[in-house]
Amino acid sequence: MKPVLQAFAFATLFALLSAPAPAQEVKAGDLVITQPWSRATPGGAKIAGGFLTIENKGAAPDRLIGGSGDFAGKVEIHEMAMNNGVMTMRPLDKGLPIEPGKTVKLAPGGYHLMLMDLKIPLKQGDKVPLTLEFEKAGKVTLSLDVEGVGAQAPADHSGGHMKK
Ligand SMILES: [Cu+2]
Numbered sequence: 001m002k003p004v005l006q007a008f009a010f011a012t013l014f015a016l017l018s019a020p021a022p023a024q025e026v027k028a029g030d031l032v033i034t035q036p037w038s039r040a041t042p043g044g045a046k047i048a049g050g051f052l053t054i055e056n057k058g059a060a061p062d063r064l065i066g067g068s069g070d071f072a073g074k075v076e077i078h079e080m081a082m083n084n085g086v087m088t089m090r091p092l093d094k095g096l097p098i099e100p101g102k103t104v105k106l107a108p109g110g111y112h113l114m115l116m117d118l119k120i121p122l123k124q125g126d127k128v129p130l131t132l133e134f135e136k137a138g139k140v141t142l143s144l145d146v147e148g149v150g151a152q153a154p155a156d157h158s159g160g161h162m163k164k
């Protein structure tokens with residue numbers, strides 16, 4: 001019976017993982033922010049990436065200029081890019097422009113928030129409050145869903161499989 005039960009468990013897990021997610025959506029003025037997430041920090045790492053999608057539904061450009069959270073000493077906005085075949089990362093000192101009618105995605109391998117001087121380890125399943133600051137829309141607080149160490153994209157949270 002055991003192999004059958006295991007197969008059933010895997011099938012159930014797969015069903016939960018592939019179910020459509022009701023995305024977390026936070027509004028700040030004309031901006032709509034969806035699916036903010038981060039990754040678990042293994043072995044006492046003091047740095048983590050923050051990822052999310054920002055859509056500008058207004059008629060004027062805005063700019064992501066910073067962020068803060070109690071869990072991190074510092075939050076920077078970074079860009080990752082290939083430079084002569086080497087992956088490099090640099091802070092965007094003037095922030096990240098969010099043009100009207102456009103959607104900007106912060107994702108692994110591209111733009112990201114750099115969460116630095118972490119005061120607590122990020123654990124899979126945690127929700128970490130983070131405040132973003134925009135030039136026009138002002139400050140908005142959301143919560144980062146912490147995914148597994150190697151995650152490349154946010155997981156679905158519809159099935160509640162990450163709840164403790
Ligand atoms: Cu970075």
